[in-house]
Amino acid sequence: MLKNNSMALKNINPTKTSAWGKLTAHFGENKNKTIKDLCKDPMRKEDFSVVLGDLSVDFSKNRIDKETISLLVALAEEVGLRDAIEKQFNGEIINVTEGREVLHTALRSTSEDPVYVAGKNIKPQIQTALRKIKSFSNKVVSGKWKGYTGKSITDIVNIGIGGSDLGPDMVVESLQYYKNQLTTHFVSNIDGDHVSEVMKKLNPETTLFVIVSKTFTTQETITNAETLKNWFLKSATIFDIPKHFVAVSTNLEAVDNFGIDKSNVFTMWNWVGGRFSLWSGVGLSISLSIGYDNYRALLDGAEEMDLHYRNTPFEKNIPVILALLSIWYNNFYGAETEAVLPYSQYLKKLPDYLQQAIMESNGKGVDRNGDVVDYQTGTIVWGSTGTNMQHAFMQLVHQGTKLIPADFIGYKESLYGLTEHHKSLMANYYGQIEALAYGKTKEAVHLELKFSGDQEKIEKLLPFKVFEGNRPSNAIVFDKLTPHSLGKLVAMYEHKIFTQGILWNIYSYDQFGVELGKELAKKFLTAQ
Numbered sequence: 001m002l003k004n005n006s007m008a009l010k011n012i013n014p015t016k017t018s019a020w021g022k023l024t025a026h027f028g029e030n031k032n033k034t035i036k037d038l039c040k041d042p043m044r045k046e047d048f049s050v051v052l053g054d055l056s057v058d059f060s061k062n063r064i065d066k067e068t069i070s071l072l073v074a075l076a077e078e079v080g081l082r083d084a085i086e087k088q089f090n091g092e093i094i095n096v097t098e099g100r101e102v103l104h105t106a107l108r109s110t111s112e113d114p115v116y117v118a119g120k121n122i123k124p125q126i127q128t129a130l131r132k133i134k135s136f137s138n139k140v141v142s143g144k145w146k147g148y149t150g151k152s153i154t155d156i157v158n159i160g161i162g163g164s165d166l167g168p169d170m171v172v173e174s175l176q177y178y179k180n181q182l183t184t185h186f187v188s189n190i191d192g193d194h195v196s197e198v199m200k201k202l203n204p205e206t207t208l209f210v211i212v213s214k215t216f217t218t219q220e221t222i223t224n225a226e227t228l229k230n231w232f233l234k235s236a237t238i239f240d241i242p243k244h245f246v247a248v249s250t251n252l253e254a255v256d257n258f259g260i261d262k263s264n265v266f267t268m269w270n271w272v273g274g275r276f277s278l279w280s281g282v283g284l285s286i287s288l289s290i291g292y293d294n295y296r297a298l299l300d301g302a303e304e305m306d307l308h309y310r311n312t313p314f315e316k317n318i319p320v321i322l323a324l325l326s327i328w329y330n331n332f333y334g335a336e337t338e339a340v341l342p343y344s345q346y347l348k349k350l351p352d353y354l355q356q357a358i359m360e361s362n363g364k365g366v367d368r369n370g371d372v373v374d375y376q377t378g379t380i381v382w383g384s385t386g387t388n389m390q391h392a393f394m395q396l397v398h399q400g401t402k403l404i405p406a407d408f409i410g411y412k413e414s415l416y417g418l419t420e421h422h423k424s425l426m427a428n429y430y431g432q433i434e435a436l437a438y439g440k441t442k443e444a445v446h447l448e449l450k451f452s453g454d455q456e457k458i459e460k461l462l463p464f465k466v467f468e469g470n471r472p473s474n475a476i477v478f479d480k481l482t483p484h485s486l487g488k489l490v491a492m493y494e495h496k497i498f499t500q501g502i503l504w505n506i507y508s509y510d511q512f513g514v515e516l517g518k519e520l521a522k523k524f525l526t527a528q
């Protein structure tokens, strides 16, 4: 059995490592190399791609060569990434500032290997919790679970915020194609108009409320839950609450005080962080919306990525490579933001979800030693779906003054067919990547304008039509959007986040930065 050790993670300033020094020199010598020139190597795509089952990641269109990768990998080795990954998977207290293990990976593990928390194997409790999700979802989806007037449930309302909302909301939206007959709503904002709009659509007799709050003290969630309970009690009595209200929380006392039946509580654990919790009871609304088997497939996809992350050498390790590339641009090229661009309308909520996962995790300015860092950490993440964003912000990505590395997420197949649409969608996907990488030279623009035959026009328009190119991106392509491939995608980003936190020598799993605003809001509320 592994013993927990509160100082589990190594504490190394990345900028003081020998790899960092070499990377700095390498950057100085190579920073002006162009993607266009680098891609002339016929082996480039093969050398800079990784395939993992139905997923391929082509990172050839980056401002890197083999030496860059090997130096970045050396940096990862030097700061102890391998050791950190093992410590995370084995349940050591790597969330030191909150004194907790970080075990979202255990939630999706199908292996029999034990994982210990405080000396106790947690695998059996995870299986029990999953069985409870399964049996409850089956009852509700099949119509066997009846409301207070004997009718089956038609609507699910997930009440939560942050990690207790964004994950389930993003997954249910992304997997709409796999949805059953139940209508799922999400209430998160304390803005009363949000809950009012949802209430308008509900019938108390056929609605199931899922209150999701790890702490069960979050102002937004508790206020919305009380409002919905009061609305429900206008038509029903407190004795009807067990048929319509369930909770997902670690705070059993607060759940009890709210009036929720003990048998209707889905466990959460302190060793699962809010923004990494969709694999726990927080995923109940997902299981209710797409059925347990699809929910399990989501977990299985995540587990495939977990095994890849844990067992693959860094040079071919997808989350590690993505993390290292992001550090390369953030810390050497000075890029401040990165874009996530899914070419699937289903994934429209992915950028919002990733904003919490990435920015709440790595938005830290103090290192694991407690010292203020003198280098850049967490990147700003933003994005939207293709092709819509091509008609919105892509102008700036192509010709603006900022370097914005981008992840393009695409699928070989669409879900409904309409192959002509899909061909066009993916033609745009590859068109954008190529335009960003190779741009359009002065000569090419000149030639194009020359055909229009107007000399004056050539002189006037030429500078505006040149694309400098050399803008990096990763092509992340899955065969098809399925629960399994979505799980794999989300886990890929989770591991990218952890890898970056380790390299930047920060703690990725606390979020003290959100507290001050909350306290001040309380002060303003009592002063009103």
Ligand code: F6P
Residues within 6 Å of the ligand: 161, 162, 163, 164, 212, 213, 214, 215, 216, 217, 218, 221, 274, 275, 360, 511, 514
């Ligand atoms: O935004 C802060 C935060 O603590 C998130 O980390 C968390 O996901 C969210 O609030 C909701 O917290 P809870 O599940 O305890 O209601």
